[in-house]
Amino acid sequence: MSGREGGGPGSVLALACTGSFVVVMDATIVSVALPDIRTGLGFGPSGLAWVVNAYTLAFAGFLLLGGRLADVFGQRRMFAVGMGVFTVARLAAGLAATDGQLLAARAVQGLGGALLMPVTLSLVTTAFPEPAGRARALGTWSAVGAVGASSGPVLGGLLTEWAGWRWVFFVTVPVGAAAVAAAVRVLPPRVLPARAPSARAPERGGRTRPRLDVTGAVTATAGLVAVVHGVMRAPDTGWAGAPFLGSVGGGALLLVLFAVHQGRWAREPLVPLGLFRLRAVSGGNAVMFLLGLGFFASPVLLSLYLQDVHGYAPLDAGLAYLPVGAAMFAGATAASRVSLRLGPRRAAVAACLLGAAGYGAMAALAGTDASYAVSVMLPGAVFGLGTAAAFTPITVSATSGVPAHQNGLAAGVLNTVRQTSGAVGLAALSTLSAAVTTAADGDASSDASSTGGTSMATASRAALAEGYAAAFGASACLLGVAALVAWVAMPRERGPEAATERPFPRLTVARRERRLVPGSRDSPRGSSRGGRRGGA
Known part of the structure; x- marks a missing residue:
């Protein structure tokens, strides 16, 4: 380590795991509190999804830039800045008095997460240079992230039920403040990973540093926000209306501009386009995008289904997610062994098909009179097991065949695809659910008025069930397509060396x-x- 000595590897690992835990848990802890947030701040049906998407889009758009900033300014500084921004934004979200204030705080929080998350992985690989120690440390880091994801709904339910929705944001503020203070004491001022020779901008004292592609990061984020915003407003403005076409079309043009900028104008692009000439990288990212579209909306949709259709309290909805979280942990734990036995391609196909079966069963069994065990617990455990098991083989494929100095870049691209697909999937599936609910509620209301046999409340619950069932059915279709794309696009395994069957171009x-x-x-x-x- 350069600079003054910091703490030992164990302290560095503890800090890295703390950062990973709070960032990953945020994606699920908010989901259980969404109905209470909707009531407390007066969100509309389509606007509520932005409580999640405002965070996710900022996180995805600036994730690659966050990794580059760590190279420029050092891990200690960027960990402290990222965790500080993340923590202050969570405090502001908890204190928000209007829906606009909450969405602004969530966007800033996403930026803080994007600055923080790449540093946590870099800290692990730097503090544990030996392969065996690094593997164990990365296993710990990944397991802590899985615990954060599965514990979020439970903790969110407890806090929402007993203390109010604002405490889902307040709960990690003391943890973040302590982590910033510990980072100043534990981490060395600058630890730069080995990099390939590249053009550098001179620093003071004759040193050089990488250039920052701020333009690329801002362009990509603006394009993603415009596309998702258009999708979310489609039920109100119409799918063929000028607002939808203008927003989606403008976002698509910005994303095209981002690609041109990366390929022609950026001196050090965030995403060198030559990376996608590898079949493993392009195929793995395509499968990850489809998986993210179908999976990452699940905690939100499942929580809303249990509360809106079955009348669960937030705490009960959080506890109801426990079997899904346990199945996810089991799937993630077994994924590495399955990938070694079957190979990444076949393991990804099998896992995606298992996830599709779970979602299909949930779509078929959802209803106002369905029991929790049959309609949620068992199908949820199946799709949790399958989807969690799919991430490891897809990640292995999407980062294989890449030279060592670009492993971080390949991982950053994959994380960006995951976050982006999650935001788009939540927007699209929420829109689908709302559209089906509106149509079903109108039909049921007309039937009730003519026969007098169905109350509006019953019709509304039944319509909501139909809407959520349609969203789960769409998730099943997306995972089925993901399995097909994995079979076609991911490289075939021909032996132990298959992961690196093609050299990096x-x-x-x-x-x-x-x-x-x-x-x-x-x-x-x-x-x-x-x-x-x-x-x-």
């Missing part, structure tokens, strides 16, 4: 201009822009 001297192309072995810069690429 190397960009060489341009044929016509006979000049060095950025990203080639002899180029002083590691980006992948400009010029005509030669063969590997």
Whole structure:
């Protein structure tokens, strides 16, 4: 370690796990409190999803930039800044008096999470250089994240029931403040991981540092927000209306501009496009996107289904999620062994199909009179087991065949795809659920008025059940398509060396201009822009 010595590896690991825990838990702890937040701050049906999406979109959009900032300013500084921003934003969210204040605080919190999360993984790999120790430390780091994800609904239910929804934000404020203070004492001022030769901007004292692609990060985030905003407003504005087409079309243009910026203009792009020439990387990210579309809305939809249709209190809804969380932990624990036995491709296909079966069963069994054990616990355990088991083989594929100095980049791209797909999936599935509910409620109300046999309250609950069933059915279809794409797009395993069956594409001297192309072995810069690429 450079600079003054910090704490031992155990202290560094504890800090890294603390950062991972609070960031991952945030994605699920809020879900149980959403109905109370809706009542307390007057959110509309479509606006409520932005309590989750405002955080998720900012997190996804700035995740790659957060990793680059850690390289520039050092791990200690960025851990303290990321955790500090995250903690202050959670305090502001808990104190919010209007829906706009809450959404603004959630967006800032997402930025803090994006600054924090890449540093936690970098700390683990730096503090544990030996392969065996690093594997154990990464296992601990991953397990703590899984515990955070599965404990969020339970803790959120307890806090919402006993102390009010604001405490789902307040609960980690003391933890964050303590972590910032500990980081200043434990972490060294600067620990830079080994990197490939690249162009650097000079620092004071003759040192160099990587360039920051702030333009790329802002462009990507703005494009994602515009697309999801258009999808969420579609029930009110119409799918063919100018607001929907303008928002989605503008967002798509911004994302295209981001891709052009990465390929041609950025001196050190956040995402070198040559990375996707690897079939394992492109296929793994495609499967992850489909999996995220179907899975990451589940805690929110399941919590709303239990509370809106079956009248569960927030605490009961949180406790009802425990079997799903336990199945997720079991699936994540067994995933590495299954991947080694079957290979990443077949393991991903099997896991996605299992998840699709669980969602399909939940869609078929959802209803106002359905029992919890049959309609939620058993199907939830099946889709929890399958979806959690799918992440490991997909991650193995999406990061395989990449040179060591770009492992972090490949992992950052995959995390961005996960977060983005989760935001888009929540928006799309919430919209689908609301549309089906509106249609079913209208039909039931007309039937009730003509026969006099069905009350509006009963019709409304039945319509809600139909809406959530449609969303779960869509999740089943998405995971089924994910299994198909995994079978077609992910590399076939031919033996122990299959994970690295194709070398990473190397960009060489341009044929016509006979000049060095950025990203080639002899180029002083590691980006992948400009010029005509030669063969590997």
